[in-house]
Ligand SMILES: Nc1ncnc2c1ncn2[C@@H]1O[C@H](COP(=O)(O)OP(=O)(O)OP(=O)(O)O)[C@@H](O)[C@H]1O
């Protein structure tokens with residue numbers, strides 16, 4: 113049995129109104145990949161933020177390399193060799209990739225006055241080479257996709273040559289190919305003796321890459337088990353503490369349903385070319401493809417967030433020209449963005465304002481004042497229905513865990529009551545229990561006659577939920593598959609068809 | 612619920628505490644300070660800057676800034692003079708005209724910001740110069756007097772409260788300031804204008820993608836700021852019984868200072884009307900108290916500068932802890 117690197121015992125952390133951790137424990141060995149699992153809000157991120165000095169524990173002790181330590185500051189953790197990739201991206205968008213990676217440790221010229229950009233880029237290139245990553249160190253971070261930004265975060269964490277590396281949902285925004293890259297890097301680090309903490313809600317990844325699993329529930333330690341010895345079902349019941357039922361497949365929709373949305377020959381720059389498809393009432397249309405295939409761009413164009421260069425969009429048979437998202441919403445279209453922090457929720461506002469933000473006109477009293485009572489009621493209903501873990505609806509969203517923030521954004525569109533909903537990676541960062549509840553919800557919405565476009569990088573999700581699937585590659589639709597004929601293989605084939 | 616109230620309230624309690632400390636200190640240092648007439652004087656001198664600061668609060672919460680409020684206030688005063696003295700329109704119409712002048716300027720700045728995508732600093736800097744020039748041109752660079760319309764002076768100088776409750780001679784200007792504050796509070800916390808204001812100040816893109824027409828609402832908010840500015844202009848004209856085109860420049864900075872003292876963040880998304888009221892009071896208590904202690908005017912300004920740094924620093928410390 114290899115050496116124990118980190119041992120956390122009796123860790124307790126209170127936030128105003130929330131007991132985030134309650135006597136929790138965790139142990140990490142040298143050269144292992146250790147999964148930390150639990151429902152949204154179980155306290156995984158908080159536990160690791162305590163280890164990396166972002167938060168201070170209220171009680172408990174941390175032993176690192178055999179010595180009891182107090183980690184009071186992220187810098188202290190880094191100096192000790194503990195580094196973390198956070199769930200939320202923390203990059204400066206107006207700096208380059210290289211500048212972001214070495215921020216605070218920039219190589220200087222002789223006198224220490226001037227920055228040595230050349231040396232900087234060289235160092236970063238060496239780092240990328242070690243990672244097997246192809247990226248321009250002098251590209252601006254703002255110009256990268258979320259997935260590429262995530263790779264920059266990973267590179268940054270690696271650049272510290274840490275002994276302990278914490279990854280909080282690192283694959284949430286990555287495509288299959290990039291996940292493979294990441295796993296290769298993880299295996300390499302494990303062989304070098306680095307201890308890796310891996311937080312994820314994706315069971316298949318946990319099974320593939322981790323050696324042991326620690327399960328948490330409501331801020332408490334439940335168990336630590338070797339990954340090879342437990343079934344997925346065991347883990348889930350440890351996490352949830354209750355039985356979750358798997359929802360049925362969608363019921364078929366008959367072909368003669370009325371068409372609610374028609375997209376015809378839509379093009380935009382180099383990201384979308386000549387895209388056409390239709391969406392029927394009560395249908396869940398899956399949009400599959402690799403990251404960068406133009407799926408999000410398509411969603412943004414339909415939602416009026418970006419303008420198409422060519423093509424036509426018809427809603428209920430009427431051609432519409434949208435000046436902005438407010439027009440789309442007026443036509444009954446809602447859009448859940450894949451980038452929750454930037455485009456999804458307004459983290460400084462409370463839960464109830466976020467839930468109501470798309471529908472305030474519904475909550476006005478005759479004289480024009482906001483009806484705060486009804487807003488509160490609606491928010492409480494959403495919190496109940498989606499099981500958002502929050503002490504009350506007046507909590508600012510920034511204090512919720514990542515998965516619970518995602519539920520709030522979904523709640524915003526449920527409140528709005530749209531006819532057409534575009535969900536871009538709706539279950540990103542959401543735990544297994546909540547996932548099946550969201551699937552159930554999507555089925556219910558479809559049964560009520562709402563039409564849903566679901567963009568997802570998780571093929572099992574697409575296969576399970578969609579009545580019909582369109583596959584995109586490099587800005588084009590490369591194929592359409594019915595629910596019965598679709599398989600992982602033929603989707604992947606279409607997703608790489610144009611390459 | 613309690614939580615959020617607490618964090619919002621704390622910021623005001625802090626500002627309020629500083630105000631109380633100032634009041635106590637000055638009262639102890641000088642017997643002349645805590646006199647009814649001096650306190651009324653302080654309130655009176657807060658009124659115009661206060662209304663200006665109330666208006667500025669809205670734009671600042673969007674994460675923008677309005678540098679034009681000082682000279683737009685002047686232009687509104689001058690236009691009120693034009694309506695009442697030159698054109699002989701009834702006083703209420705003149706007042707309305709003054710307020711609308713401010714609103715119109717706000718509408719233009721807002722359009723430049725929201726539609727032409729000119730950064731607020733630049734757009735309102737331009738508006739500041741335009742308003743300044745127009746005020747001079749229209750008035751012929753001379754003050755316009757309201758000697759014909761006697762009732763006009765009463766708007767600021769009279770006392771409705773005094774006539775209702777004998778001895779309670781609070782000037783109307785002060786009353787208007789408090790009414791404007793209540794109005795501002797209601798707009799910010801009870802209407803969708805206020806809610807969108809905070810939302811787009813904290814995350815404009817997420818707000819836009821929620822289907823909120825942020826361009827439209829920004830224009831509404833700048834117009835609202837303009838209307839408050841216009842009101843300040845009317846109040847100033849009434850108080851001096853003249854519209855002086857040379858006054859007003861520099862007021863925008865004092866208004867911004869009051870807003871910041873009240874705990875509103877210049878990066879947007881955070882701020883309260885109550886905070887601004889307290890901020891404005893701190894500014895005038897400070898100036899008044901220092902004057903009573905015979906601190907020379909130049910030094911008063913220096914002290915106010917330091918106080919702003921201190922107040923904002925204290926607020927940041929508190930936030931870092933939370
Ligand atoms: N700064 C904070 N202030 C108040 N409450 C907080 C804060 N940070 C976390 N919490 C609360 O602590 C609990 C644990 O949160 P944490 O982020 O650790 O969950 P998690 O297990 O990482 O969940 P997820 O899978 O959704 O990311 C949650 O209820 C959350 O709302």
Ligand SMILES: [Mg+2]
Nearest residue numbers: 157199513514
């Ligand atoms: Mg988390």
